[in-house]
Amino acid sequence: MRRPIELRVNGVIEEAYVEPWWTLARVLRDELGLTGTKISCETGDCGACTVNIDGRAVRSCIYPVMKAQGKEIVTIEGLAGSDGSLHPLQQAFLDNFAVQCGYCTPGMVMGAHALLGENPHPSEEEIKEGLRGNLCRCTGYNNIVKAVASVAGAAEEVE
Amino acid sequence: MDELTFVGKSVPKVDALAKVLGKTKYVSEEGIGIPGLLYGKVLFSPHAHARIVKVDTSKAKALKGVRAVLTGKDAPANRVGMLIDDRHVLCREVARFVGDPVACVAAVTAEIAEEAIRLIDVEYEILPAVFDAELAMAADCPVVIHPDLPTYNRPLYAYMGDDLPGPNVHTHHKIRKGDVDRAFEEADFIVENRYESDRIAHCQLELYNSVCYPETDATLTVWTSARLRETHEPLLQAFGLRASQLRTRTSYQGGMFGMIGRPERFTVLLAQKTGRPVKMVYNREENFIEGLNRLAEIVYVKDGLKKDGTIVAREIRGIVNTGAYTHHGPLVLRNGAFHASQYRLPNYRWDAYGIYTNTPACGPLRGFGSAEVLWATEQQMDLDARAVGMDPIEFRLMNTPNEGERDVRGTLVNCIGAKRCLKIVGDWIEWDKPSMQPKESHIRLGKGIALGNKYSMADTASAVIVEMKSDGVLEIAHGGDDCGQGLNTVLTQIAAEQFSVPMEKISIIWGDSARSPYDFGTASSRSTLYIGNALLRACDDVKNQIRQLAAAKLHVDPKDIEVGKGGFWLRDEPQQLFPMSHLTLANHPAARGAVKLATCLEESAGIRGTGVFWGHPGAEDPETGQGERLAISYTYGAQAAEVAVDTETGEVRVLRLHSAFDTGRTMHPAMCEAQLEGGAVMGIGSALMEGFKFDENGRLSNANLHDYKVCSMGDAPSGDDLRVALVEEPHPEGPYGAKGAAESAMCPTASAIANAIYDAVGVRLTHLPMTPERVLEALKLKQARSSDL
Numbered sequence: 001m002r003r004p005i006e007l008r009v010n011g012v013i014e015e016a017y018v019e020p021w022w023t024l025a026r027v028l029r030d031e032l033g034l035t036g037t038k039i040s041c042e043t044g045d046c047g048a049c050t051v052n053i054d055g056r057a058v059r060s061c062i063y064p065v066m067k068a069q070g071k072e073i074v075t076i077e078g079l080a081g082s083d084g085s086l087h088p089l090q091q092a093f094l095d096n097f098a099v100q101c102g103y104c105t106p107g108m109v110m111g112a113h114a115l116l117g118e119n120p121h122p123s124e125e126e127i128k129e130g131l132r133g134n135l136c137r138c139t140g141y142n143n144i145v146k147a148v149a150s151v152a153g154a155a156e157e158v159e
Numbered sequence: 160m161d162e163l164t165f166v167g168k169s170v171p172k173v174d175a176l177a178k179v180l181g182k183t184k185y186v187s188e189e190g191i192g193i194p195g196l197l198y199g200k201v202l203f204s205p206h207a208h209a210r211i212v213k214v215d216t217s218k219a220k221a222l223k224g225v226r227a228v229l230t231g232k233d234a235p236a237n238r239v240g241m242l243i244d245d246r247h248v249l250c251r252e253v254a255r256f257v258g259d260p261v262a263c264v265a266a267v268t269a270e271i272a273e274e275a276i277r278l279i280d281v282e283y284e285i286l287p288a289v290f291d292a293e294l295a296m297a298a299d300c301p302v303v304i305h306p307d308l309p310t311y312n313r314p315l316y317a318y319m320g321d322d323l324p325g326p327n328v329h330t331h332h333k334i335r336k337g338d339v340d341r342a343f344e345e346a347d348f349i350v351e352n353r354y355e356s357d358r359i360a361h362c363q364l365e366l367y368n369s370v371c372y373p374e375t376d377a378t379l380t381v382w383t384s385a386r387l388r389e390t391h392e393p394l395l396q397a398f399g400l401r402a403s404q405l406r407t408r409t410s411y412q413g414g415m416f417g418m419i420g421r422p423e424r425f426t427v428l429l430a431q432k433t434g435r436p437v438k439m440v441y442n443r444e445e446n447f448i449e450g451l452n453r454l455a456e457i458v459y460v461k462d463g464l465k466k467d468g469t470i471v472a473r474e475i476r477g478i479v480n481t482g483a484y485t486h487h488g489p490l491v492l493r494n495g496a497f498h499a500s501q502y503r504l505p506n507y508r509w510d511a512y513g514i515y516t517n518t519p520a521c522g523p524l525r526g527f528g529s530a531e532v533l534w535a536t537e538q539q540m541d542l543d544a545r546a547v548g549m550d551p552i553e554f555r556l557m558n559t560p561n562e563g564e565r566d567v568r569g570t571l572v573n574c575i576g577a578k579r580c581l582k583i584v585g586d587w588i589e590w591d592k593p594s595m596q597p598k599e600s601h602i603r604l605g606k607g608i609a610l611g612n613k614y615s616m617a618d619t620a621s622a623v624i625v626e627m628k629s630d631g632v633l634e635i636a637h638g639g640d641d642c643g644q645g646l647n648t649v650l651t652q653i654a655a656e657q658f659s660v661p662m663e664k665i666s667i668i669w670g671d672s673a674r675s676p677y678d679f680g681t682a683s684s685r686s687t688l689y690i691g692n693a694l695l696r697a698c699d700d701v702k703n704q705i706r707q708l709a710a711a712k713l714h715v716d717p718k719d720i721e722v723g724k725g726g727f728w729l730r731d732e733p734q735q736l737f738p739m740s741h742l743t744l745a746n747h748p749a750a751r752g753a754v755k756l757a758t759c760l761e762e763s764a765g766i767r768g769t770g771v772f773w774g775h776p777g778a779e780d781p782e783t784g785q786g787e788r789l790a791i792s793y794t795y796g797a798q799a800a801e802v803a804v805d806t807e808t809g810e811v812r813v814l815r816l817h818s819a820f821d822t823g824r825t826m827h828p829a830m831c832e833a834q835l836e837g838g839a840v841m842g843i844g845s846a847l848m849e850g851f852k853f854d855e856n857g858r859l860s861n862a863n864l865h866d867y868k869v870c871s872m873g874d875a876p877s878g879d880d881l882r883v884a885l886v887e888e889p890h891p892e893g894p895y896g897a898k899g900a901a902e903s904a905m906c907p908t909a910s911a912i913a914n915a916i917y918d919a920v921g922v923r924l925t926h927l928p929m930t931p932e933r934v935l936e937a938l939k940l941k942q943a944r945s946s947d948l
Contacts (some may be wrong), residue, residue, distance in 0.1 A: 036181020038413070040364045041443050042208030045864035048364050053863045060807040076181030090179040094171065100837065101643025102178030102826045103364040103413030109179065114398055124878065133872030135864065137414045138643050142881050143833050 008028055008055045010078025011033065014063075024068045025049045026061035028075060036076035036106045040135075047134030050107035050114075051075045058112035076106035079113065088154065089113055092147040100138030112148045121152050165652040166508050166895050168726055169829035170662060173648045174411055186384040186410050188439040190370040197226055199266040199439035200272035201280050203448060204254030207857030208288035208302065208870070211252060211261060215280040219264060222278060224271040226433045230262045234428055239397045242489040243320075243329055244312045245305055246520075248397055248424045255304055255483035256285070256519050257858045258448035265429040270800050271595060281595065288855050290455060292480035295327040295768040296514045299774050303327060304515040318781030319489055319513075329481070330513030331584055334784030337506030339463075342472035348461030348546045353459050354535035356909075356927035357850035359450045361524055362869050363642075365413020366483055367450065368440040373425035381427050382405040384413065385420030385575050386640045388680035390592060391672045397424055398431075402672065404536065409670040416643035416841070417523040417682070417902075422450045432484070440711045447862035449941065451522025452851070456495075457478040458535035463506075468547045473504050477511035477532065484520040489513050490523075495528030496538060496784065497614035498906075500566030502558045506565040509784065517857055523814050525841065527683065529613050530906045534927055537609035537910030540623055551914070552585050567784045570777075574898070575609060576821025577795035583819040583884045584608065590797035594919070601807045604814070605919025608799045611907030614790035617776035619679035621689035625654065625697040625755050627705070630763040631725035631739055635694060636668040638678025639686045642900050650694055652826060653894060656699040659723035676769070684899025687826060688792060689772050691894030692789060695804035696770025700705035704766050708742045721757055789911050790811040792890050794903040796820030798839065802915040806938055809931030811916060813843050816876050819884035824896030831900055832883045838904020844870035847910035850928040 002017040010030065026131060028034040028051070038112040041049035042061050049061040052074040089109050092098070099105050108131065115122060115130040127148045128141070134158040136144060177183045190196050216228040238244040241365040262279050264273040283588035284370050289302040291293040303326045305311070311322050319330045322610040343349060379400075383390040393409035394400070405427070422439040427786030429437040441449060456479050463472035471717035475497060481488030492511040499507060526533075544554035559577045564834035566572050585608065590732040624636040633654050641647045651665045658664075669676050674727025678690065709727045713720075719730050726738045742787050801815040818839050826832050852861045861867045875881070909927055 022855075029188075030191055034181075035184075035190070037189065038185075038187070038364070040366060040413075041864040043443070043863055043865060046364065061280050075556045080180060086179070093179045097169070097172065097175075097293055097833045099172065099178050100645075100833065101177040101364070101412060101414045102174065102183055102204065103185065105178050106181045128875075128877065129874045132871045135362075135364065135869060135871060136427075136836045136837075137364055137841065137869065140838070140881065141875050142835035142877045144838075145872065145877045 002087050005066065007068055007073060008071065009073045010075060020066050022065045022105050023061055023064040024051070024065045024096060027065045028060060034075050034077050036102060038103055038106060040103065042085055048107040050110045050134060052110055052114050055117050057111045076110055079109065089147070092150045095142045096147040096150065098139060098143040098147040104136040108136065108144055124136045124149060141148060163656055165662065166652055166654045167381035167824065167827060169827055170648070170652060172830060173410060173651050173662070183411055184381045185365055185413050187365055187368050187413070187440070189382045190436060193436060193628050196430065197267060197433060197435050197436050197437045198269040199263060199265050199437045200276050201260045201425055202262040202276045204257060204259040205282055206285055207257050208286040209254050209283035210253060210286060211250060211281060211507035212284050213282040213933050214262060216262070219275040219278040222271060223274050224267040225275045226267065227265040227429055228262065228275060228279065228427060233432065235398055237399065238311070239393060240485055241393065241487055242315050242513045243485045244314070246288070246484040247418060252881060254315060256517050257856070258519050259483065260833060263429060266781070268468040275436045287542055287610045288857055290516050290518055291851065292455065292478050292516055296325050296478060296512060296518045300327055304517060316489060316493065316615050320491065320780040324352065324404065324488060327515040328512050330492060332493040332496065332511045332784065333782065334507060334509035334568060335782065339472045339474055339506045343463045343479045343775060346471050347459065347466045350464065350539065350542050350546050351461045351537060352925065353457065354925045355457045356455060356531050356534050356762050358452050358455045359523065359524060359845050359849040360447055360450055360867065361414070361416040361418040361511055362864070363412070363414030363416060363418055365445065366440050367421045367446055369420065369422045369426040369741060370436060371430035371437040372436045373430050373434050373513045378404050378406065379425050379427060380408060380811050382390040382408050383420040383423050385409070385418060386415065386680050387638060387670055387675065388670060388678055389682070394427055396531065399425060399901065403674060404715045405884045407525060407672040409640065409702050412640060412642040413638070415715045416525045419451050419522055437909040443864060444862040447678050447867065447896060448519055448859055451486050451520055451926060453531070454482070454491060454521035455526035456531040459534055460535050460539045462543050464543055464547050466547060466553055468557050470502060470504060470543065470714045471507035474508045474561045479511060479513050480516050480518065481513050481520045482520040483515060485513065486520055487522045491523050491528040494503060494614065495532040496568070497790060498532045498612060500572060501610055501612045502569065503560045503564065504567045507553065518853065519859065521915055525828035525838065526613060526902050526906045529611065530845070530909070533611050534909050537611065537907055538913050538923065538925070541914045542650070551608055552581055552590060555581055568664060568789055571791050572793065574823060574884035574890045575793070575795055575822060576888040577797070580795060580797040580819035581608070581610060582823060584797045584799035584817045585888065587802060587817040587882055588790045588815060590799070595803060603804050603806060603919040604801060605804070605913045605917065606799065607914025607916070607918055608797060609907035609914060610795070610797050611903060612793050613684055613906055615685045615688060615792045616683045617774035617788050617791040619683065619685060619689060620773040621678045621693040622676035622771045623693040623771065624676050624767060624769050625694065625701050626765040626767045627701050627739065629739060629743065631729045632664055632666055633660065634666045636675055637677040637690050637694070639669065639671065639682070640681035643766045644682065644834060645827060646681065646690065648830065649687055649826045650690065652696050653691055655697060657695065660725055664725070684794060684902045685900055688890070688893045689774070689790060691888050691897060692772035693770040695894050696772065697768045700768025700770060701766050704768060712742060735916065791892065792898040794820055794822060794898060794900055796903050796907065798907045798911040800911040802912060804916055804921055804934065806920060809933060809935035809938070811847055811929060813912060814874055815880040816843065817882045818904065819886055820900060821886040822900045823890040823898035824887060825885045825895050826895070828885060831885055835883045836881055836902055839908055840875045842905035842908020843875060843912070845905060845928065846912040847929055850930070884942045
């Protein structure tokens with residue numbers, strides 16, 4: 001039986017009627033229309049569905065939607081400013097040509113966002129270790145590493 | 160060379176902004192939330208070879224929410240296939256591999272569709288199966304997978320159906336040059352070896368998916384997450400539809416690498432039968448089973464060498480396991496022969512056989528046959544160099560042809576930057592210095608090099624339509640695909656360059672069989688060269704029409720008109736730019752009634768030009784495989800790897816991997832480099848971790864991204880350890896001198912890594928992938944041999 005739940009997504013309270021066994025990714029995509037979150041492996045092995053929950057990177061394709069209640073969910077759609085300004089990570093992905101097919105990009109950006117939240121100045125090795133669960137089949141990762149490192153480096157300069 | 164503004168510059172990628180915002184609409188998003196949508200699901204055969212005795216669908220049909228349950232008899236009766244028509248949409252009498260589709264259903268939810276699949280009761284009579292290609296190819300193989308093969312049609316390359324040595328051999332491709340036997344007799348050294356590669360999957364991140372909508376006029380619109388033409392044409396063939404009865408559409412694909420649409424034949428069938436829109440998304444396991452993955456291949460190589468290092472003869476016997484159906488297989492195995500153009504081989508004999516087995520159907524994957532054969536020949540080159548006592552780079556340089564030579568098939572070698580590529584990666588990997596060995600004695604480092612190439616076929620064509628709108632926007636319609644490689648960006652660069660307008664003034668129509676002009680499709684590393692050239696011609700057409708109109712208006716010779724910057728000007732008066740509106744009817748009454756020019760004279764109409772580019776192939780001799788012009792271009796490239804081998808665990812880590820490719824004139828350096836990096840890293844996966852595993856019943860046992868590993872960020876070298884050089888050798892026929900690059904990037908990688916492993920620990924791995932188990936096994940064998948001595 002579907003039941004109503006409330007989710008706090010990108011700062012907005014959203015209401016959805018869900019089966020209790022549904023995953024967060026399914027609800028984000030099919031019920032809330034937030035299709036920037038991608039589904040690719042459905043086993044938590046590829047990272048395409050990564051969103052942030054209370055600041056941590058979470059695989060939404062295996063995360064039960066009921067568990068997400070009362071938590072702060074951020075998806076790729078919530079990263080840019082309300083004025084349309086890009087988040088520094090999004091800008092860095094553009095500047096470093098870190099996007100090819102783009103299917104891993106939302107999960108990759110959200111994974112990096114959580115990584116930088118936990119460790120604002122990761123080394124190259126820490127970036128590669130931190131994002132090793134986010135697969136990309138196009139880029140060879142090099143430009144993604146560069147993009148994340150450029151944001152981490154910029155944060156350092158600000159301090 | 161003219162100063163260029165857009166071409167050759169790393170301009171913003173046109174699709175990237177929407178992608179970083181999560182706004183790009185992939186086909187995965189198509190159909191979500193629309194009323195009346197049904198969800199499709201396929202029942203796959205659990206047996207590798209079985210007669211379908213009886214199918215009882217009554218329980219499935221009775222399930223609430225089920226709208227259709229279809230079996231072989233509900234699907235089209237005709238067989239289809241690109242090169243051999245050997246497959247039905249749904250199995251009719253026999254299932255030929257674990258995963259062969261037996262039935263499909265449509266239901267109001269995905270869960271009900273799944274439940275309905277479980278309720279279909281199929282009675283099978285299990286038949287003996289054969290999985291091993293060398294067993295299957297025997298003349299007396301007791302299992303015959305397609306007894307009717309001799310009666311099948313071969314719409315393309317029919318000659319490859321002659322001279323077949325066994326009932327499961329569907330294809331035989333030959334190349335004959337010189338007198339190989341005599342050359343072997345006269346050779347100072349003979350080097351022979353056997354190499355093998357397991358199947359690998361594209362693992363594009365977007366799952367195979369499709370939606371089909373029945374339209375009110377009884378036509379169908381089908382969306383595919385795969386390529387446009389590779390999906391559209393086979394569907395027309397399978398369902399006996401005319402092009403006007405089926406509109407095929409796609410969008411930015413979430414990765415491609417040669418993958419070919421799969422669920423479309425079921426969404427079309429189910430939409431036809433139910434009259435409702437049907438969506439189908441394959442899960443990851445289904446992606447592995449039903450995807451036409453890279454075929455498995457065994458390659459025997461025999462080389463004859465002179466003491467001075469000259470290769471005098473090469474003989475190759477390729478045994479290609481294409482699975483239970485052929486699809487692109489015959490063409491993939493034929494095109495594997497193109498690899499040979501990278502060396503001067505005065506005597507050459509090639510026999511490649513395509514074999515049916517009771518395993519999943521296969522197809523092309525990035526390299527289309529090249530990487531599988533190069534896996535063998537580029538290790539062989541190291542063995543050869545050792546036999547004649549030469550350095551592997553020197554040996555390759557010596558045997559690489561020069562500009563203007565003809566390759567083993569008689570096709571002209573041009574813009575070959577192979578030698579420059581070899582030298583660059585050799586310098587970068589510090590070839591002259593042995594690897595520094597670490598203190599831990601169980602970690603051994605080594606370096607390896609390999610050369611590779613990828614052809615682009617000559618027998619294809621592209622058409623492009625360009626329309627200059629009255630508001631100055633240029634609209635390009637093409638029939639290729641942008642799967643992230645950047646085709647739309649490159650076409651935007653070309654058009655912006657041609658008309659001296661900002662890139663924002665270019666809009667692109669693509670991925671729609673109703674609006675896109677003909678194209679062979681995005682394949683064969685051909686899009687930039689073919690579609691780029693067709694675009695240049697279409698731009699010329701538009702410019703010439705504007706010149707005619709403007710000349711009539713200004714009473715000058717058309718040759719004196721320059722077109723661009725949103726309008727036109729007189730060559731001698733560049734300061735006065737006339738806007739396009741100068742040519743509209745209101746401003747140009749003299750043109751009233753000029754039928755040929757009428758299109759542009761309506762206030763809101765544009766000027767439309769077309770361009771076609773055809774590769775003008777030469778004929779291929781069926782007996783010798785010789786042809787004047789079989790490829791239109793080759794991309795050559797070298798890779799050098801340094802690896803660390805853990806002799807205790809068998810694990811191999813790629814420390815450095817450097818690439819240099821001759822990409823013609825590079826259209827977009829940053830995207831090209833990124834694509835080559837991506838290929839190199841995909842190559843690492845193919846070398847060390849990727850490979851299908853089957854159990855003894857032919858069931859795929861690692862059909863998920865946990866057990867089937869692809870190269871992760873943590874496994875890949877980066878920064879200064881992953882360098883790419885673009886060696887610019889402009890192609891005489893390419894747009895601005897450009898040619899393709901995408902596929903070549905992973906062709907030499909596995910061999911470079913294998914050669915590095917040999918350098919590190921002295922064992923030669925001849926079976927892909929080089930997993931820790933296989934490395935350990937080889938090390939043990941080496942140890943056993945040395946203790947025997």
